[in-house]
Amino acid sequence: MEAENTSGRAEELQLEPSAPKPRAGSMHKHHVLAESLEVEQEGLVEHQPLEQDDLNFERWKPKPKPKRTLHEKIDDLKTYLWNPETKEFMGRSGKSWSLILFFYSALYIFLAAMFAGCMCCLMWSISPYAPTYNDRVMPPGMTMSPHVDVVHGFEIHFNASDRSSWKKYAKALESQLKCECRLRAASECVLYNAQKLTDCVVIHDCAYDDTVQKRRNIECKQGTYFMQDNLEESAERKACQFKRSSLGPCSGMEQKDFGYASGKPCILLKMNRILGYLPGQGTPVNVTCAVKKGMLEELGEVEFYPKNIFDLMYYPYYGKLRHVNYTSPLVAVRFPNLQLGSYLHVQCKLNGKGIINDSPTDRFLGSVSFNLQVGA
Structure with missing residues (x-):
């Protein structure tokens, strides 16, 4: 019986049709067809009309956050300042605060030390008395006084009979020569209109005053340079006397109005200071004033x-x-014979060896120009 059952099952198995094995080419075709169907379905979905729910844009707006009460904000602030659960102060633990404080302390100490070292090297390498490198233009410039309106150029316009019109010019000249208040040690002071204080005195220091010039400076030989290069670098140099009285009627000592009240105005010219400069190359630099327009x-x-x-x-x-x-030497220029009412454009120049007075870019290099008009 067992043998018959076995043979019967074998016959049934042989009678069942065997399933065809799929080929590699047919599998590839099925895969391509499936991908194309998916692409078509995605395209159909994209071109489908939007539903009413999709057009309701209000549903996509972020919902407003509920307003917090003042008590909740204060609680959050207290928790931020000190969280008893995590033992944190302002969001950081004690270890974190120690590390960050140590880092920034070390950083700023290093930066301060580096800056101090650089400054020490800089001060060690340069001299406080003379610049190591000089990029200034060696030919000197020239300035004038009075100059009350430099923004619109030098303009001297007044009526001799109107004191209010020329008062500002006389005041500017007086400020050029006036006494300057300075603080000096009591041992160095001379009681010259002085007011005593505890450890110093305030003196009215008139730099161009004849008495001050005699006391401080020395009389020098005219026409030669006063060379003092043989002294030590830090030694104080002597200065030659320049007395205010040498300016004559333009000194403001005899005529407090500097000639403006009589229609004979004065101006003061000064050559800019340049360290170590020897003007004229052995010949004095002279000044000329002429009419540029008029x-x-x-x-x-x-x-x-x-x-x-x-x-x-x-x-x-x-x-x-x-x-x-040191007091800069001055040259006073007086115009005693001006034609009243004439509007003149005057130019004063420095003339000498190595002097540039016709620069097209710098109007103060070796010259100065101003407009002058005097009324009755």
């Missing part, structure tokens, strides 16, 4: 005080740390 006869004769030169004895200049009492 008639020469309308300007008339020009007077110079004390002379129309910058004497060589005031040079070279050794800097304010060594030339403590």
Whole structure:
């Protein structure tokens, strides 16, 4: 019986049709068809019309956060300042605060030390008395006083009979020569209009005053440079006297109005200081003033005080740390024969070896120009 069952099952198995094995080519075709169907379905979905729910944009807006009460905000702040559960202060543990404080302390100490080291190297390598490198233009410039409106150029316009019109010019000249208040040690002071204090006195220090010039500075030989290069670098240099009285009628000592009340105005010219500069190369630099726009006869004769030169004895200049009492020499220019009512454009120039007075870019290099008009 068992043998028959076995043979019967074998016959049934042989009678069942065998399933065909799939080929590799047919599998690839099925895969391609499936991908194309998916792409078509995605395209159909994209082109389907939007439903009403999709057009309701209000549903996509972020919902407003519920307003928090003041009590909740205060609780959150207290938790931020000190969280008793995590033992954190302002969001950081004690270890975290220690590390960050240590890091920034070390960083700033290093930066401060590096800056201090750089400054020490810089101060060690340079001299406080003379610059290591000088990029200034060596030919000097020239300035004038009074200058009350430099923004719109130098303009001197007044009526001799109207004091309010020329008062500002006289005041500017007086400020150029006036006494300057300074603090000095009691041992160095002379009671010159002085007011005593505890450890110092305030003196009215008139730099161009004749008495102060005699006390501080020395009389020098005119026409030669006053060289003091043989002294030590830090030694104080002597300065030559320049007395205010040498400016004559433009000193403001005899005529407090500097000639403006009589229609004979004065101006003061000064050559800019340049450390170690020897102007003129052995020949004094002279000053000339002429009409740049207008008639020469309308300007008339020009007077110079004390002379129309910058004497060589005031040079070279050794800097304010060594030339403590140095006062820049001045040249006063007076116009005694101006034609009243004439509008003149006057130019004063420096003339000498190595002097540039015709620069197209710098109007103060070796020259200065101003407009002058005097009324009755």
